[in-house]
Every structure is written in C-alpha cells, then in structure tokens.
Amino acid sequence: MSDFITLDDDSDLAHLIDLIDMLAGPEVTSLWGEGEHSVGSKFAYRIKTILSGQGRVQDVDYLAVYVLKYLGKGNTYISEDLITKSLRGVGGLPAAGHAWVEDATRTAWILATRYSLPQWRGYRGTPGQNWLSAP
Template sequence: MTQPITLADDPDLAHLIDLLDMLRGPEATSLWGEGDHSIEKKFAYRLRPILNGQGSAQDVDYLAVYVLKYLGKDNTHIPQEQITKWLRGVNGLPAAGHAWVEDATRTAWTLVTRYSLPHWRGYRSTPGQDWLTTP
C-alpha cells in the first residue's frame, strides 16, 4: 500500500485546496448543483480523504481532473462568470474570477501530470523512450 498524500506533502495540492476554499462551499447549490450526481458530490468524494490525511494519488488526480473539467478555463459546466460570482470577498470583480480560473487550471494541470503521467506512459518506462527509438 502506498503512503497517503497530504497537503503538507504537496504544496500544489495545498494551493488547489486554498483556491477551492475561495469559492462558496457545497451549500451553494446554484454553483455546485444538487442530488446524487451533482458536481459537489464528485468533489466531496475526492476531497474528504485528502482533507482527512488519507488521500491517494488517484484521489488527487481525480480532484485535479474535476477542477479542469468543471471549473477550468473554457469548461462548459460552471462558466467563469459563475466562478466570479461565488468567489468570497472579491465582490464580483471579473479580473479576480479570470485570475482564479487561470490559477486553478494551471495548478490542476500540474497535479494531473504529476499523478497521471506514470499511468499515461504505460509500458514506456523511460521518459521520451519513443523519441529514442524513432529512426
């Protein structure tokens, strides 16, 4: 069994959690949705083990993918205007919403590549191996 990934272990993960804390929580159903298939449920399923110090690489990866899919730049689920509206303490400032989306997208992508890349690489154990074998 692998060691759990905690916020203290990964500053990018801690930063992503800080960014999510800037948004209203799951009580803001007009942001996160309601019901068993809501975006809130997807996030909560991965956030809880991470916040309890029991997060796995898969939890971090899925959380980051959810940020890209539901909150990232040009997503079709929660547009930047909604994110701007629900950011705490910025009073609907569009530049703050834009900056949040850019930062969240960049941080989530960093985490996805960190925790998914070994699986994407698959059988190729040497980074860039395809380039070494191409004539």
Template sequence: MTERITLADDPDLAHLIDLLDMLRGPEVTSLWGEGDHSIGEKFASRLRPILNGQGRAQDVDYLAVYVLKYLGKDNTHIPEEQITKWLRGVNGLPAAGHAWVEDATRTAWTLVTRYSLPRWRLTDRDGTPGEHWLATP
C-alpha cells in the first residue's frame, strides 16, 4: 500500500488522533520525554505526515504500534496513572484514564491489523484469510 491515507479516509485513524488530542502535547516532557529519541518525537515523526495529508500505511501502522507500546494497557513506558494525569478536562478521574487507555488500545489494534495483517500472513500461502485452517494434516 503506497497511497496516501488521510483522516477523512479512515475514521479509526481520525478517532485515534482525537484520542491523542485529549492528552497534553509534546511540550509536556514529563509525559513524553525530551530530545530526538523521546516518545513524543516517535509519535511526532508519524503524526506529522498524517496530519499534513502525506501519511502512508506505514505511518499509520507505526503510530498505532506506538500507542500499543507506549500508551497501551500495562505498558512499561507511560503508565495509566500518567495518562490520567495528563488527560485534558477530566481532572485526574481514574475511570476516564482507564477508558482512554482501553479505547486507544482497541482503536490502535484495529489499525495495526488493518495495515499490518497482509505482512503477517504466512509467506508460502496466497494470503486467503483462513486458508491454512482448511488444509488437512
């Protein structure tokens, strides 16, 4: 897939961006870290092309993987308590932080499977979904 993907093309991507907008921005280094190798810079490197209408499947896929890795449930990078603390407008309400993590994780997983699944299929098959279940041992 080499075509550009915009927020208008994929409502799940648009929803994930909306969720990320609920968090404080990259200026909050206590959340995102500092420098060229910070978690915030990893997100920005994939968000910029998407938000500028130049995003490709690889950008969406990496962004979704970053959400799973850095913001997903039970990750070791940015815990749910930090997400709750930096969510706009919820005043530290734990249930809101938990709901955000669940929603972001579910949405990110939807995007990862949409844009990565073709690469994950066994290479010796033609890519027909479920084909290997039909083969007899």
C-alpha cells in the first residue's frame, strides 16, 4: 500500500477538489487573499501536493481542516456571500452558494474524521473504549 493518497484512492477527496475547483481560481485575490500567508497559498500548497500524486495523510487532513476553517459554514474568513459570488457558472444564485458551503463542510468533515480521528482519539485506541467502563 502506498503512503500517498490520490484522487483515485479517495472519492471524497476527489469531490472536495471538484468543489474547490468550482470557485474562482487562486489568482482572484478578492476571494483568496494575497501573499505567501494568504488563504489561497495555504490551499495551493496542499492541493498541488495532492494533485502531483505526493499527497499524504497530513496533506488531506490539512486541506479538509482549511475548508472547515476558511470556507465552511459559519467561518469568519470567507463569507457564504463571497463564496456565492465566486462560484463559476452559477450566476450568484444564493441557494447554490448555500448548498456549496453545506456540501464542502460535510465532505471536509468526512475527510478530517477519516484521517484525523485516530489522532483525536488519543490514548483511547479502541473506538468507544471510554464507554466500556462507564457506570
């Protein structure tokens, strides 16, 4: 088994990349920001790594967390209105922007829990282990 995760390996990852591709490209600084510490540069680093076939668990995890943090429902960085305006081919339809945010958030959460849950679980290596000794 390869240490690398490709779009062929994970259909949820492929779907998330497709969703991100529906947004205006990285050259649109009004969406992604400017400079080496911009939201766009964070996304670009992980997406380029994944698309080059060199993506590892941490790259997928970071990409998913970036979506949750910067594009997900209720984030304070890139508003749903700005996402709606930046969706290609949708013509600013508010329902499409809302649906995009919901879908991207749900898909990113699936990926984050798939690749991070063992780490988040910490010392409790067995799912549900805490409940076995509960009163």
